Amino acid sequence: xxxxxxxxxxxxxxxxxxxxDAAIYRQGERATCxxxxxxxxxxxxxFHSDGRRQVTGFAVRGDVLxxxxxxxxxxxxxxxxMRLVRHDLSDSxxxxxxxxxxxxxxxxxxxxxxxxxxxxxxxxxxKAVQRVGAFLLLMxxxxxxxxxxxxxxxxxxxxxxxxxxxxxxxxxxxxxxxRRLIELQGPHHVRIVNLPELVxxxxxxxxxxxxxxxxxxx
Amino acid sequence: xxxxxxxxxxxxxxxxxxxxDAAIYRQGERATCxxxxxxxxxxxxxFHSDGRRQVTGFAVRGDVLxxxxxxxxxxxxxxxxMRLVRHDLSDSxxxxxxxxxxxxxxxxxxxxxxxxxxxxxxxxxxKAVQRVGAFLLLMxxxxxxxxxxxxxxxxxxxxxxxxxxxxxxxxxxxxxxxRRLIELQGPHHVRIVNLPELVxxxxxxxxxxxxxxxxxxx
DNA sequence: CGGGGACTTGATGGTTGTCAAGAAATGTGG
DNA sequence: CCACATTTCTTGACAACCATCAAGTCCCCG
Numbered sequence: 067x068x069x070x071x072x073x074x075x076x077x078x079x080x081x082x083x084x085x086x087d088a089a090i091y092r093q094g095e096r097a098t099c100x101x102x103x104x105x106x107x108x109x110x111x112x113f114h115s116d117g118r119r120q121v122t123g124f125a126v127r128g129d130v131l132x133x134x135x136x137x138x139x140x141x142x143x144x145x146x147x148m149r150l151v152r153h154d155l156s157d158s159x160x161x162x163x164x165x166x167x168x169x170x171x172x173x174x175x176x177x178x179x180x181x182x183x184x185x186x187x188x189x190x191x192x193k194a195v196q197r198v199g200a201f202l203l204l205m206x207x208x209x210x211x212x213x214x215x216x217x218x219x220x221x222x223x224x225x226x227x228x229x230x231x232x233x234x235x236x237x238x239x240x241x242x243x244x245r246r247l248i249e250l251q252g253p254h255h256v257r258i259v260n261l262p263e264l265v266x267x268x269x270x271x272x273x274x275x276x277x278x279x280x281x282x283x284x
Numbered sequence: 285x286x287x288x289x290x291x292x293x294x295x296x297x298x299x300x301x302x303x304x305d306a307a308i309y310r311q312g313e314r315a316t317c318x319x320x321x322x323x324x325x326x327x328x329x330x331f332h333s334d335g336r337r338q339v340t341g342f343a344v345r346g347d348v349l350x351x352x353x354x355x356x357x358x359x360x361x362x363x364x365x366m367r368l369v370r371h372d373l374s375d376s377x378x379x380x381x382x383x384x385x386x387x388x389x390x391x392x393x394x395x396x397x398x399x400x401x402x403x404x405x406x407x408x409x410x411k412a413v414q415r416v417g418a419f420l421l422l423m424x425x426x427x428x429x430x431x432x433x434x435x436x437x438x439x440x441x442x443x444x445x446x447x448x449x450x451x452x453x454x455x456x457x458x459x460x461x462x463r464r465l466i467e468l469q470g471p472h473h474v475r476i477v478n479l480p481e482l483v484x485x486x487x488x489x490x491x492x493x494x495x496x497x498x499x500x501x502x
Numbered sequence: 503c504g505g506g507g508a509c510t511t512g513a514t515g516g517t518t519g520t521c522a523a524g525a526a527a528t529g530t531g532g
Numbered sequence: 533c534c535a536c537a538t539t540t541c542t543t544g545a546c547a548a549c550c551a552t553c554a555a556g557t558c559c560c561c562g
Contacts, residue, residue, distance in 0.1 A: 192336070
């Protein structure tokens, strides 16, 4: 499938810079290419007919952006200045090494699917504080920034990502800070003070338990 | 990539039957193959260390099941007796024609990604009744069964899929029935009585609005 | 230094989860 | 095929949580 040159030096691929707040692609367009994020962060979102806006993900270094055929179901916008690698739709070979939970040898589809599952997992947490906590832990892994997190997105984006309101997200940050699990140095600068306790409090140790199952199929 | 024989007659692929309640694969195993659903319905779920169970999806005819490499992050169980097509991991060519929102010419990864996005969209609805309504509409499309829906999964599975409790799901069904949008003939047999009103009430017309955007990248 | 947007926080009402009980459906053995 | 037992589903009451409305504060940038 894509076994040869797993990390090809994207010779035919366009590298491009994107300014903060620029649209990378729009919802409703016909997809002609997809991107890899070399640096910076993008917000991927979906606008619904009832007025809701759903942020389906944040794309960071190594993430695949806008891989789909036909009409785009999401829009992507740069939250910071970014560097992207543009790929043709017929190509599903990633050019950049993975970051965070991604793996070497992934195809682009595989990476996109993994990211989608991570977003699903976040929405599975029943309470707001847990969702926000899990979001911080996920971002820490994905940004590979240690315990000092720089989150360029506004609260409303986090809210629309986690299925909450801006207010509830803000309260969750405050509660995590009150419990001395994180420290807020300005709204966009979070320091994770007590990682193990944050993991425990959130319930997000991300290790799964094998269930007692029935007989296997073969 | 996968342009030749988009719907190959899966000659090297195994067809297999699965009994109701049988495990198709387990969480924590190493993935060795993936499946397509030829008939029946499977539940895909993820068990978390804090005891939660998240149903990440239901796989119906045409859906791709368990396409991932390395350790499986989900388990799959048959809700009904099923027929599956087993594929090698090196193969990403689907054998079955699409159903519902899927398209001809999809690769397996593409189908899996689409299904994942549909689940994400469901969790985006802010209220329980809307989520349940949107779930019914989605199932109607995917099962291609007209307005008479046979839902083999128990309420708890729907709840774990939508991020709700069994009780709330049950109340939502009751409310939709009270409003004469659906009719319940037994817990697993739903008839959609007033499709346009259900769509309107749910806010799930699934057509998106193009947002006013900034300048485009290129 | 001043203005405007983003963020935080408080008060309140609506929605959902929890606890508990009862009704309906399903499966089993006679 | 029917009676019974068990599971699943529904419904009610109450508590917890979150969205909404409304100020007030902080931050950023001109």
